[in-house]
Amino acid sequence: MQVVAVFGANGGLGQALIQEYLITNPQACVLAVARSECPEALFNWLQAENFSFSESDVEIDPGRVIWQKCNFSEPSLHALFELWRAANIELSGLLSTIGWLHQESAEHGNWQPERRIEALNEAQLLEYFRVNAILPALILQGAKPLLPKKEPSFVIQLGAKVGSITDNHLGGWYGYRASKAALNMLYKTAAIEFKRTHKQLCIGVIHPGTTDTDLSKPFQERLPADKLYSAAASAERIWSVINSLDAKDSGGFWFWDGKPLPW
Numbered sequence: 001m002q003v004v005a006v007f008g009a010n011g012g013l014g015q016a017l018i019q020e021y022l023i024t025n026p027q028a029c030v031l032a033v034a035r036s037e038c039p040e041a042l043f044n045w046l047q048a049e050n051f052s053f054s055e056s057d058v059e060i061d062p063g064r065v066i067w068q069k070c071n072f073s074e075p076s077l078h079a080l081f082e083l084w085r086a087a088n089i090e091l092s093g094l095l096s097t098i099g100w101l102h103q104e105s106a107e108h109g110n111w112q113p114e115r116r117i118e119a120l121n122e123a124q125l126l127e128y129f130r131v132n133a134i135l136p137a138l139i140l141q142g143a144k145p146l147l148p149k150k151e152p153s154f155v156i157q158l159g160a161k162v163g164s165i166t167d168n169h170l171g172g173w174y175g176y177r178a179s180k181a182a183l184n185m186l187y188k189t190a191a192i193e194f195k196r197t198h199k200q201l202c203i204g205v206i207h208p209g210t211t212d213t214d215l216s217k218p219f220q221e222r223l224p225a226d227k228l229y230s231a232a233a234s235a236e237r238i239w240s241v242i243n244s245l246d247a248k249d250s251g252g253f254w255f256w257d258g259k260p261l262p263w
């Protein structure tokens with residue numbers, strides 16, 4: 001049975017990726033990891049489609065979604081992976097959507113992507129790197145003992161085309177760009193290391209295309225309508241890229257249509 005973990009399961013793309021995966025793999029088991037409860041819309045959809053749902057145990061069963069709350073601190077990640085290891089879980093794949101571009105909080109106020117060097121500040125830059133690059137690396141580290149050494153598997157993190165250094169012709173968005181570029185380097189480096197021990201594993205980063213989620217909301221106005229994709233359409237394309245990959249592709253960075261992106 002396929003067992004796939006989705007980190008950032010509650011986001012716009014996270015929810016759509018789970019739905020698309022279960023539509024095409026109804027006998028699979030999904031470990032859905034998020035900071036919050038399962039969103040009502042996804043929960044209702046799972047009920048309507050007769051998938052079973054659990055928040056209280058990690059019993060792997062076909063057609064089951066196991067919702068795992070995690071605050072993504074290093075200790076909480078260790079505890080999560082240890083729980084899975086103790087339950088003898090082997091992952092067929094891991095997909096993480098975790099990332100942020102803008103956020104508003106009582107602590108920091110309104111953090112928007114920095115257009116000019118004057119807008120840079122240490123706290124915001126650190127948070128971009130922590131969430132967009134460091135967390136995905138810690139997730140990969142934690143998943144390592146759960147990945148099969150001889151069977152095909154994947155670890156994919158959603159990145160961003162703006163994280164390509166070669167493709168940066170516009171400037172702006174310093175912290176988001178730089179943290180996604182750092183993610184690329186961390187995943188590329190890990191792909192080289194894992195090749196020695198996990199010969200059938202594909203590690204990589206996929207750019208989902210501009211998708212209608214909370215993350216892109218403030219930046220959708222100037223986009224032509226045909227360049228903004230629904231989460232469902234992006235999810236279908238992301239899975240189609242993942243399904244086309246194998247171990248020889250490990251260490252890659254791809255556009256949503258499967259074409260390689262330059263570093």
Ligand SMILES: NC(=O)c1ccc[n+]([C@@H]2O[C@H](COP(=O)([O-])OP(=O)(O)OC[C@H]3O[C@@H](n4cnc5c(N)ncnc54)[C@H](OP(=O)(O)O)[C@@H]3O)[C@@H](O)[C@H]2O)c1
Binds near residue numbers: 010036161207213
């Ligand atoms: N949408 C686009 O147009 C677009 C374009 C290019 C790349 N991407 C990339 O695609 C991925 C998914 O984005 P999306 O569009 O689905 O956005 P989204 O709806 O905002 O989802 C982002 C996910 O990241 C999680 N996250 C954010 N900050 C976090 C933190 N501090 N700690 C732990 N988790 C955190 C969110 O969890 P919470 O809900 O708990 O905050 C959520 O699950 C991101 O990596 C993004 O950079 C998106």
